[in-house]
Amino acid sequence: MAPHIPDGDFVEYMAAHALWLRRVAYLLCQDWDQADDLAQTAMTKLYAHWPRARKVENLDGYLRTILVNTFLSETRRPWWKRIVSSEQAAEDVAAEMPDLDASLDVRDALAALPPRQHATLVLRFYCDLTVEQTAVELGCSQGTVKSNTSRGLASLRVLLEGGVSA
Amino acid sequence: MNDFFPDWAGDDEELARMNHQEHRDPADALRRLILDTAPPSRMDITRAAQDGFRLRRRRHIARSLTGVATVGVVAAAAVLLPGHLHDTALPTSAPATSNSRSSSGAGTCPTLRGAAGTPSGTDYRVEVPAEFGWLPSDEVSQVSESVTNFADTDGLDVTTSDPYIVSAVSASDADVNIYLSVYAYAAEVPGQHAALPPGCPSNEIDGTRGGSAQSGYQIPAPEVNGGKAYWFTLHQGVIDDGGTTELIWQTPSGTWASVSGTDLDSATVQSTLEHVADTAEVGQAGLASPLQIRGVPAAARMQVGQVAITQSADGDRNGYSLQFPLTFGTGEYMGQVDVSVYPAGQNPDNGGYATVCDTVSGWQVCLQDVNMSGVAQSGLAAHLPGGMTALQHDLVVHGKDPSTWSAELVEGSK
Structure with a gap:
């Protein structure tokens, strides 16, 4: 066959x-x-x-x-x-491109978020979905999307101000 | 970095305002994150189509299980343990770093399951290294995560650093899962920093332990069945239900095991997982099947692909599904027959493959001639005189009474 x-x-x-x-x-x-x-x-x-x-x-x-x-x-x-x-891989990239520090901080801060807050931020800000569309794709209420967005951004701000713990 | 993401209420008006402040725009930060570091892609559209097509063909077993699930169900995935069964029991003493059920001599990595490749001898037995005891009344197990759906030939061979995992899935909410895991050796146990046993792949261990972001925290836990235990979590001081927390313990015989859960009731997740751990049965045990075969055909390799059992809360097993592939030949001359058994009344999804089915003693028994990716013609005809009909005559199907079943997949000899 x-x-x-x-x-x-x-x-x-x-x-x-x-x-x-x-x-x-x-x-x-x-x-x-x-x-x-x-x-x-x-x-x-x-x-x-x-x-x-x-x-x-x-x-x-x-x-x-x-x-x-x-x-x-x-x-x-x-x-x-x-x-x-890989931490080492990230360090290698950073060594080759020193101006990546900011991006790596954002990456580490994103990684520290709970998965649903994390997914909410990606759908809203990168995929440019509305609250309603995000709620449909995540299978949750619009209120949950709003709260996850607000909490996610607040957590990112705290993480970026305080540094992401290793 | 302090300019990123100021306090924000989460409404669209505020987002629009922020989008005019480029250096504070979350979207801009995400876009820059992508553009900075992308290496070449490994994505393969053709492979996705081949694997996706196999998924279509294999899904009928999961569907049949869903149809018979009632209140509570236990599932187990098993592997066939060819040969050398009687000298591979779990150690009775308490080793410091290994749960090995197989030889752990120099250069041999401990493993919980039969090695890959051609089995030797005629000793075929279906075993599992752990089974659930108590589960919440709404939990239903379907398919173990440890057995890949993409396997036709070699995907069944789980690497030695993969723990054995039994999963239970809620009957009413597929997001609710409970996992029971058993580890081959301490170095793969989260929170244990034991030395890697000789012969074990270091790269797998690196992946097991994760990077700095996954280093995790230990939280003291009550003993589990007389074994010291701890919670291992990614969030300091938090025992949550997001799938990032495990209750890990070492049995008095030295075996490392853990339970974890997802989307469980946050108010009861801790006590639920503790009770699941307390009642779990950790240790090699045979898993009886209603299907046997009278000897493995010459030149064939046989493995258990997937075993799933549905069981109601009172312990009555009302569903059973077993699938095992018989592989013949090698390379472009390789052929394969998938043998499966499940409750009668289910219509097989033949996926376009030649399929022979029969209803015996309340079971639907099917054989499928599965063509292999990249193989122009099935090698079945060259290696199996009489074809699937002859193979069908070699199958032994027992009734619905589990007391008549056997963990030995091969009955006698041909």
């Missing part, structure tokens, strides 16, 4: 959206290796549902929801199952 031949419209869609998916994944997990794994898993799950998913009106939102749920599921697993960014 011949190997499965991927559906052409799936390949076309992912070729156009892979970079975007990877970037959102990175903002969720702060580690490019894990971002690749998250994005790969999201693509796989999308294809598993492709016969139905291809008819969805907001396919980007559908895929983004898969990605966020995959990320949240990973954070719910016992923590050893999660891939952790």
Whole structure:
């Protein structure tokens, strides 16, 4: 029996959206290796549902929801199952590009947030979703989105002022 | 950095105002974070399609389990332990750094499960290193996290530093999970900084312990079944239910184990996990199956892919699912048959593969000729005279009474 031949419209869609998916994944997990794994898993799950998913009106939102749920599921697993960014790798990058200090501080501060606050900030500020859209994608109320946003930003401010503990 | 993210109420008007202050804009900070550090991507669209297609084909087992789940269910994933079973029991003394159930001689990394590759001998037994005892009444177990859905040939071989994990999933809320984990050796236990046993991959251990952000905190806990215990959490002084907290203990025999939970009731999460730990049964135990095979076909390799049991709160097992692959040949001549058994009445999702099913003693027994990725033709015909029909005749199916089941997957010899 011949190997499965991927559906052409799936390949076309992912070729156009892979970079975007990877970037959102990175903002969720702060580690490019894990971002690749998250994005790969999201693509796989999308294809598993492709016969139905291809008819969805907001396919980007559908895929983004898969990605966020995959990320949240990973954070719910016992923590050893999660891939952790390499401290040394971060130091190497910083050494090559000293002006990255600020970005690395933001990254570490994001990593310290509870997963749902973290995902809320990424959806709201990077994906530019409204409170209503974010609530739909996270499967929670608009009030929860607002409170997670407010608390997340407040925590970031505190973390960045005080430094992220190692 | 103090200019980032001033107090902010979270409404859109305030966001619009902030977007005019670029250096204080969270969106700008996130965009710069992406642009600064991106390495080349490892994403593979073709592989995602192949794996996704397999997921479609395999999902029918999970669906069948969902259909029979009632109040409370226990699930276990098991691995086949080929050969050398009787000299690999958990140690009875208390080793300082290892739970090894297999030889831990020089250069041999301790492992909780059978090694990868071709089994030797004819001793095939389904075992699990731990089982749940008590679970909250609403917990249902479905599929263990330790068995990948993407495995057709080698994905079943869990690396030695992966702990064995049994998961229980709520019948009413899929986000509610409880995990029971058993570790092969102390160096992979969160909070333990034991030396790495000889032969164990150091990179896996690095990943297990995590980086600085995951260094975690220990919080004293009551003893678990006579073993010293502690909570391990990423948040200092906080035992939460976000999946970042584990109750870890060492049994009197030296085995390290832990329980953790997600989305549990925050008011009771601590007592719930303590009771789950107290009642868990840690130690190698056979897992009986209603399906056996009369000998492994010549030239075939056999592994257990996935075992899932549904069990009601009163202990009555009302669902059982077992799937194991038989792999023939190698490389481009490799072929595979997936054998599965689940409650009768479920319609198999054949995924486009040649499938033979029969209903026996209340069970649906199916065989699928699974083509391998990159293989032009199935190697089944070359390695299995008589094909799947002949293989079907070699299966032994017991009734619904678990007392007639056996943990030995192979009955007698051909």
